Amino acid sequence: MAQLQNKHILLGITGGIAAYKAPDLVRRLREQGAEVRVVLTAGAKAFVTPLSLQAVSGFTVSDDLLDPTAEAAMSHIELARWADLILIAPATANTIARIAHGFADDLLSTLVLASKAPLAIAPAMNQQMWAATAVQENIETLLSRGVQMIGPESGEQACGDVGYGRMSDPTEIVQALIKKAPEAKQDWQGKTFIITAGPTREAIDPVRYISNHSSGKMGYALAEAAAHAGAKVILVSGPTQLPTPTGVQRVDVETTEQMLNAVQQQLPNCDVFIGCAAVSDYRVAEVASQKIKKEQNNQPPQLKLVQNPDILQQVASSEKPPFTVGFAAETENLKANALRKLERKQLQMIVANDVSQVGLGFNSDSNNAIILSKDSEQSLPTMSKHDMAIAIIDAIAKRYFNTTAN
Template identity: 60%
Template structure:
């Protein structure tokens, strides 16, 4: 089946199951995001799901009738549930309630969705969403373990504030994140990085002024997390060194949380001891306050002076190692992007650099899309470049890693 860079799921048949939970409000957006990628989406609602989202809404965004009744006489005249089970290339349940997880784990066929999961030969994946205490319950975890043993992909819930007022794990990931999970399940996986250890830094750093205030920047960490997820999907062992961001850890990735540039430097130097590739995607603060106040600085004068000192240069220090990994840098610029990127490539002795124009808000900090220009030196020491057109950060991450894999292969 042919695809295009802008519609990688063109024509793929996804059966989206929606069970009871407040996270069901996200499903129309998920359907729309999947349609943007070219997918054919059909929705199945449980009785609980219908309490949170209507069939009419899902029909409007999917363009297909919505199914919810196991014993619908019109549909069952043609064995509708069996035909639907055969139609699907992937059954993806989001949100998957605790009750739905129990039904699947114990082979129940008490409603249309659970029956479809027994009747389909397609892979099944679930995105659990529930109260943090319910998610932590031993019975729920046992059901998830049983589903994993049977080959069901269980998407790790995100952590954060919940509709009930609690804070903790149990939130359904956002639609864009779920779309990338679906892509990883349906699209052929490139294993060019199998056996490689890749270290990625992501997000901003925070440089303390006092116990309350800090210096930082607008980096969301999305690009670095997309690179970590893409590298893991390509077969690599991935260590993700993350500054303070509110993003879920990609499946299968080892995460190290840090706050300051010095902490990130220490973590990076330790991680690259046995790394094949280092990707410095983090927006590391160039400077930090020379002195950090022990208590909150009170407002007393019209002005305040803070003396800044230079932070360690993580990228340059990694590239300067005796047995340096293949080192990839990032250049987030607001003008003269190509000039500054090539200067950084040479000055820091990098193997490759990815440059983008963060003055464009549609591809800058906090956006879901990006556009890049890659620069590297060929065997004749001539600078080469490749433009990556605007696409999702996950797509851009895959393209960056594909080029890195080619260069790694040439260097072996």
């Protein structure tokens, strides 16, 4: 399930340059199942139009305190009753000050006072303004009232300054809201995932090895998403530079055989297995005990390769196989090759992506893919691997729980 399913989120947009990110924020909130209504301040309309926000939200944008089309001509009462959560992004120093001190002289500030819904704020301003004593005191006031503060981030700003004050990325804002929502952690309660991630390394000699370009980012994102959805997650990881996601049990391995052994040890209690690791299909038959010296032979060494065990196939064909999901990293004939792998390895689902696309797949932060099963297909457009992981876990949930219910 989407992790903000049926949540009513009221998005307040104020007059900062970061308002240009608002349509993307609306889209990402809706991807997680939320209904989004937008309130614009007068200053915000200088940066983003009501029409564009209406197009992405599906609702008329509000900007007047007294609205003849609203219930009793009072938008702040109607919207205050509707909202499950109020999110202000970007939140300027001026808006933060007015909310901290209880002003109610426009629609946004008035509905904050009129609503019992939780309030989340994503500040955005010049780094010197963010550091100002008055702003920090207002932030402390809001925090003391239980307001959720998302960001800001440090970096280069529109004015040319560098420092804290940039609004958090829309994906980070959405994830911060998801982590705050108690309902988001119920889907997979009591279920165990084993997820493999990263590359494997097959030694040639003590200093050289065969490997691939996998960074592990997709597998780690899947582990984080599954854990956040309530599952117990065991992440069997090849060599990476990534931190272990919160709440995830990590088992480090190096070779394909080590990865298989680690998976088999955990398999009896596994409900869902996701083979996301880019394992080496072959290993060197005889690993040199010492570094191979170039001067020992003017010709390059002849390496005899032998086939590694197929972890995914062994899991899918085990005595009591879990719900098994594979990945297919292809450079051509994406769908056809993935469907053959799905059938050959007896998988319930496979995620196929084209790693030949520049800026996507291996070592990148973004990807696009097709999720395939024997009787379904779902295309995932280009998005962050973080968002893709959530979409994949959601797709697995729909099929897993439908299958087990029947």
